[in-house]
Amino acid sequence: xxxxxxxxxxxxxxxxxxxxxxxxxxxxxxxxxxxxxxxxxxxxxxxxxxxxxxxxxxxxxxxxxxxxxxxxxxxxxxxxxxxxxxxxxxxxxxxxxxxxxxxxxxxxxxxxxxxxxxxxxxxxxxxxxxxxxxxxxxxxxxxxxxxxxxxxxxxxxxxxxxxxxxxxxxxxxxxxxxxx
Numbered sequence: 001x002x003x004x005x006x007x008x009x010x011x012x013x014x015x016x017x018x019x020x021x022x023x024x025x026x027x028x029x030x031x032x033x034x035x036x037x038x039x040x041x042x043x044x045x046x047x048x049x050x051x052x053x054x055x056x057x058x059x060x061x062x063x064x065x066x067x068x069x070x071x072x073x074x075x076x077x078x079x080x081x082x083x084x085x086x087x088x089x090x091x092x093x094x095x096x097x098x099x100x101x102x103x104x105x106x107x108x109x110x111x112x113x114x115x116x117x118x119x120x121x122x123x124x125x126x127x128x129x130x131x132x133x134x135x136x137x138x139x140x141x142x143x144x145x146x147x148x149x150x151x152x153x154x155x156x157x158x159x160x161x162x163x164x165x166x167x168x169x170x171x172x173x174x175x176x177x178x179x180x
Contacts, residue, residue, distance in 0.1 A: 019149040022084045025053055026072040026099070026106045027064050033099050033106030036061045037088035039148050040128075041073060049135040051117050054128045065119055065131050073115040074108035076146040078155045083108060084146060103137055113140045 026035040040054035051073065055062045065071060076084055086092045098109035107114045117133025124130075147154040 013151070016150045019147050019154065022076045022080075022146045022148050022153070023053075024074045024076060024083065024087045024108050024111075025055075025061060026074065026108070027061070027069070028104060028106060029064070033097075034061065034064065035087045035097075035106070035108075037084045044132060049138075050120070051115060051133050051135060053131050053133070054125070055131060056128050058127075062129060065122075067119050067122055070105055070116055070118045070136070071131070071133060072102075072105040072107045073113075073117065074111035075113040075115075076108065077110055077112045077141075077143045078146045080108065080110060080146055081153050084153070102139075105137075111141070112143045112145050114138065 020039040021041070023038050023041045024035045025038050025041075026033050028034075036055075036059055038053055038055070042052050044050035044052050053071070053073070055065070082092065082095065083097070086095050086097070099106040100109045101107070102114065103116055105116045107116075114137070115135050116137040117135050119131050120134045121132040122129060123132070144156045147156065
């Protein structure tokens with residue numbers, strides 16, 4: 001069977017139909033912090049508690065992680081779109097990034113959740129590398145997460161108590177905001 005190659009732009013557009021949360025992955029870098037926006041973040045295991053981030057080989061963050069290193073994950077709140085854009089390659093010079101430090105790791109203040117994970121496995125995968133981390137710290141806050149859908153930011157519209165929505169197992173998203 002002769003299979004046609006998958007068009008990269010169609011692949012990206014198709015997978016964009018999967019709504020994700022938006023995170024900032026962060027590490028200490030000298031006296032400062034380095035961060036990058038990522039929506040390629042997921043839970044891998046409950047026991048032990050493992051998460052995975054997928055980092056492009058071209059990203060500066062790629063060279064900052066190896067087995068034994070820690071990274072922070074800040075799951076952004078719906079009002080932190082500007083921070084997502086900043087760490088996603090559209091830096092805002094005047095932006096004062098609200099880092100908080102926990103266990104020596106920079107995290108974004110006001111995020112709906114924070115995790116710190118230690119890299120336990122590294123797997124090359126095409127033009128990315130998968131970094132599996134064992135969670136060593138976590139914290140969740142009230143609020144709603146920033147979403148990314150069809151190439152644009154989106155927000156939850158179901159404003160019931162988050163615990164009720166979790167119990168019922170559903171929520172809804174606003175139509176995506178168009179990129180400028």
